[in-house]
Amino acid sequence: MNYSDFFKMIPEASLVAILIVLFVADFATAKTEERKWFNPLASVLLLLNTFVCLLPMEAQTAFGGMYVTSASVDVMKAILSMGTFIVVLQSRAWVEKSGKEGEFYMLIVSTLLGMFAMMSAGNFLMFFLGLEMASVPLACAVAFDTYRKNSAEAAAKFIITATFSSGVMLYGISFLYGAFGTLYFEDIATKMQATPLTIMGLVFFFSGLGFKISLVPFHFWTADTYQGAPTTITGYLSVISKGAAAFTLLSILFHVFGGMMQYWHVLMMIVVVLSITIANFFAVRQGELKRFMAFSSISQAGYIMLAAIGNDWATSVASLSYYVLIYVVANMAVFTIIAVVEQNNGGKTNIDDYNGFYQTNPRLSFLMTLAMFSLGGIPPFAGMFSKFFVFMSGLNGADISTTMGAWSYAVVFIALLNTVISLYYYLKIVKAMYIKHADHPLPTFQSDCNSKFALAVCTAGIMVFGVFSLVYEWIAAAV
Amino acid sequence: MIPVEYFFILSGLLFFIGVFGFVTRRNLVAMLISVELVLNSVDINFAAFNRLLFPGGYEGMFFTLFSIGVSAAESAVALAIIINVYRHFHSDQVNSIENMKL
Numbered sequence: 001m002n003y004s005d006f007f008k009m010i011p012e013a014s015l016v017a018i019l020i021v022l023f024v025a026d027f028a029t030a031k032t033e034e035r036k037w038f039n040p041l042a043s044v045l046l047l048l049n050t051f052v053c054l055l056p057m058e059a060q061t062a063f064g065g066m067y068v069t070s071a072s073v074d075v076m077k078a079i080l081s082m083g084t085f086i087v088v089l090q091s092r093a094w095v096e097k098s099g100k101e102g103e104f105y106m107l108i109v110s111t112l113l114g115m116f117a118m119m120s121a122g123n124f125l126m127f128f129l130g131l132e133m134a135s136v137p138l139a140c141a142v143a144f145d146t147y148r149k150n151s152a153e154a155a156a157k158f159i160i161t162a163t164f165s166s167g168v169m170l171y172g173i174s175f176l177y178g179a180f181g182t183l184y185f186e187d188i189a190t191k192m193q194a195t196p197l198t199i200m201g202l203v204f205f206f207s208g209l210g211f212k213i214s215l216v217p218f219h220f221w222t223a224d225t226y227q228g229a230p231t232t233i234t235g236y237l238s239v240i241s242k243g244a245a246a247f248t249l250l251s252i253l254f255h256v257f258g259g260m261m262q263y264w265h266v267l268m269m270i271v272v273v274l275s276i277t278i279a280n281f282f283a284v285r286q287g288e289l290k291r292f293m294a295f296s297s298i299s300q301a302g303y304i305m306l307a308a309i310g311n312d313w314a315t316s317v318a319s320l321s322y323y324v325l326i327y328v329v330a331n332m333a334v335f336t337i338i339a340v341v342e343q344n345n346g347g348k349t350n351i352d353d354y355n356g357f358y359q360t361n362p363r364l365s366f367l368m369t370l371a372m373f374s375l376g377g378i379p380p381f382a383g384m385f386s387k388f389f390v391f392m393s394g395l396n397g398a399d400i401s402t403t404m405g406a407w408s409y410a411v412v413f414i415a416l417l418n419t420v421i422s423l424y425y426y427l428k429i430v431k432a433m434y435i436k437h438a439d440h441p442l443p444t445f446q447s448d449c450n451s452k453f454a455l456a457v458c459t460a461g462i463m464v465f466g467v468f469s470l471v472y473e474w475i476a477a478a479v
Numbered sequence: 480m481i482p483v484e485y486f487f488i489l490s491g492l493l494f495f496i497g498v499f500g501f502v503t504r505r506n507l508v509a510m511l512i513s514v515e516l517v518l519n520s521v522d523i524n525f526a527a528f529n530r531l532l533f534p535g536g537y538e539g540m541f542f543t544l545f546s547i548g549v550s551a552a553e554s555a556v557a558l559a560i561i562i563n564v565y566r567h568f569h570s571d572q573v574n575s576i577e578n579m580k581l
Contacts, residue, residue: 167517
């Protein structure tokens, strides 16, 4: 075995190093009462990891093709690493109260490690191990508030559906193995042809990853899990875990099932339309903010997967990465505010609790408004551009005179109509904060400095990524 | 030699028994057992395909071993979570743990 291959997987190696540092730091100071330095340590390490992911590296393979890197994977790793940095940053108040700092940071970093392994897999075995490495610690993280009923319920629903979906996915992979006799992506791609066996394999495989991204026929766990999980973990689930799974799905569809494009295009169109539309209609009638954000994230997942309708890998992956980047900053801003409000007001997360929020906390409500505008896609903010690029990549290569091309246009048009509906429910929150009157609005409070910093990063992202086209150009040039 | 179709039928049956159990059982542990049936059908598939269709390599066998290991880890976590659920709800029935609804 050639150990120098480990030098080719720098982002993973640096995450393993972070894990070891955190582990040692945890057990060396286990008896200490106050561990104020733990969160800054974890945040700084993750920030460093983001920069490590940004180091220019050439595309290469390691371990006989098991592990593959390319520029597009590295960009996505940097985005997810930055998102995890924001999650860790804003988690401080909650984690310090729970007194289980070590466990929390290790769980988060090991899920990230699993996602990295999953994204740069070159073999279905490696992909499966990465997926499981991401979802098992995530279930533990969902159950983190062991004293809360809802957290336990959310974790039970999450782990049961996660194992079931990975079982279904493995069944699909076994079909592919039976058809081609290999599990390497490259070898499968060269032999790929549409037989009934491989189509069944594609469908089973797709349903497995659909669970992770929570696309519509597979979304039933989402609302309960998102509502019950600790708010920080909900944020992590909705952006990082979803972004990694979406990237992997796109990559495998193009690189493994590339020869069956006309089949999975139809599949994706149906699923995307269902996800966006149904989730929007459910989101309109939610009264609980975290549950509302769950449905909003299902519909956002539909928009993310719109990139898979196009037929050009470079544009699709660039627009998907950009969408995930904007989604990370906008959604994390919302979840940071939810977490801050929850901690300072004894766990209030209903939309009605936010009535008159502007009178008492004008700055927080302004930031919330920015994030909602960005999620809804109102022009000056980043969300509008990310939606635009996704629509554009969805229409890439679509010829309106052919049937499939016309369907692509129809799907994008439906998605466009749905942004209007989504605008309605995002503005409902804004309306509650600014216009609705409340006799006893939430009292004025000071958020802790970590949350402020996380909010500053998110808001800067919402503004800067939208106004300067540099970011998209950088992503598009890199991939 | 037993033809590969027989293994395929066996694993297909096992898979759908698992799915059926997952959908109809209202008990968390029973649902977990059903999921294990699904995973076992996958293992049979991989082992049989490897042995009968592609006897040159060991990829399918290795996949089976890894899948058994990973599913053991998953059930350990799932059981821990189910115990936690039982502490809170004093039940492991699915309809009694519906705390969060619209």
